[in-house]
Amino acid sequence: MKIDFNKPLYVLAPLAGYTDLPFRSVVKRFGADLTISEMISSNALVYDSKKTYKMIEKSPLEDPYFVQIAGSDENIIKEAVKRLNDIEGIDGIDLNCGCPVPKVVKQGAGSALLNDLKKLSKIVETIKKYSDKNYTSVKIRLGFTKNNVVEIVKILESSGADFVTIHGRTRSGGFKASVNYEAIKEAKESVKIPIIANGDIVDFNKAKEVLEFTKADGVMIGRGAIGKPWIFYQLKEGKEFVDKDIKLKIILEHFYQMINFYGEYGAVMFRKHLHTYSKGYSGASIFRDEINKIKDPVTMRKKIEEFFGK
Incomplete structure (x- = not known):
């Protein structure tokens, strides 16, 4: 088995619009143990959406690699799992039961599954039964409106989940309520x-x-890695502080991977990342204004080296 739970596992959380292949390959190279695709709709998989299949592509560095799916219909999920069985290089399927976004919840998916534990149990059993991947994992919150996380994890364990990731808020807590680490400890x-x-x-x-x-x-680290993907390097190396040369190396690697994956337009897409990378640096606002006008990868690379290498 590829995942060693004898030491702490450092996992990159799936984050829509951020944890694409270039970003995942960077954190993987610099210390993350496990990377997971952005959340994939099981419906989109079954209806063979080209965009969805592009989102599943992985970097050769991503080993082990999981695909996270969302859905609420057992039959659709079964078909989605069969589609994933045909794709090599995926080590596990992660079921999203944590997404609080209203349009996902309205479909009975994401954190809505925490309202129907019988259904949740059946879906996990379905993934476990039909998946030929090594792992079936589940990402949850503490509950929908109340904390019943102990009940949830016990059900997931008996349904065949190999491990569970717990976001320490209920669905009603959104991203604003304080995180209840005590509840994670009890679970x-x-x-x-x-x-x-x-x-x-x-x-x-x-x-x-x-x-x-x-x-x-x-x-599992999500927003904490945006603009600071070296958090995985720090954890792996046991270093509280990161040398600016390492930061520059990671930023340039991310930039290279963006161009590699998206072509020249990757430079324009990289602007939002440079906005977060430059937070806290002196002259950051001038730098942001300058890169917002740059489309050419060579010019942008020079700017990155000048700004973060100083």
């Missing part, structure tokens, strides 16, 4: 399968603190 104590902690893990020290407190088997 960890209540089952034998590994538990990954998630929610507001914004830096190296917070990751260490959450692992220590919850005794979780790993941490």
Whole structure:
């Protein structure tokens, strides 16, 4: 098996619009143990959406690699799993039961599944039965409106989930409520399968603190990695501070991967990343204005080297 739970697992969370192949390959090269695709609609998979299949493509560096699916119809999910069986290089299927977005919830998917634990259990059993991948994992919240996470993880364990990632808020908590790490700790104590902690893990020290407190088997980091993908390097190397040369190396690697994957237009797409990378640097607003006008990859690379290398 490719995943070793004998030491903390560092996982990149799926984030729509950010954790595409270039970003995932960068964090993978610099310390992440596991990367997961952006959330994929099981319906889109079954209806052979070209865009969806493009989103599933992975970098050769991504090993192990999971695809995260969302859905609420058992038959559609079964068909989606069969489609994924035909694709090599996927090590696991992760079921999204955490997404709080209204349009996902309205379809009975994402965190809405936490309202119907019988259905959730059947869907996990379906994935487990039909998937030929090594792992079936589930990403959840503490509950829909109330915290019943212990009940949820016990059901997931008995339904065949190999491990569970817990975002420490309920669906009603959105992204604003404070994260309940105590609840993650209780969930960890209540089952034998590994538990990954998630929610507001914004830096190296917070990751260490959450692992220590919850005794979780790993941490999943999402927004904490945007603009700071070196958080995985820090965790792997045990370093609280990152040398500016390492930061520049990571930013340039990300830029290279964007151009490689998207072609020249990758330079324009990279602007939003440079906005987050430059936060806290002196002269950042002038730098942002300048790169907003650049379309040419060669010119942009020079600007990146000048600004982050100084």
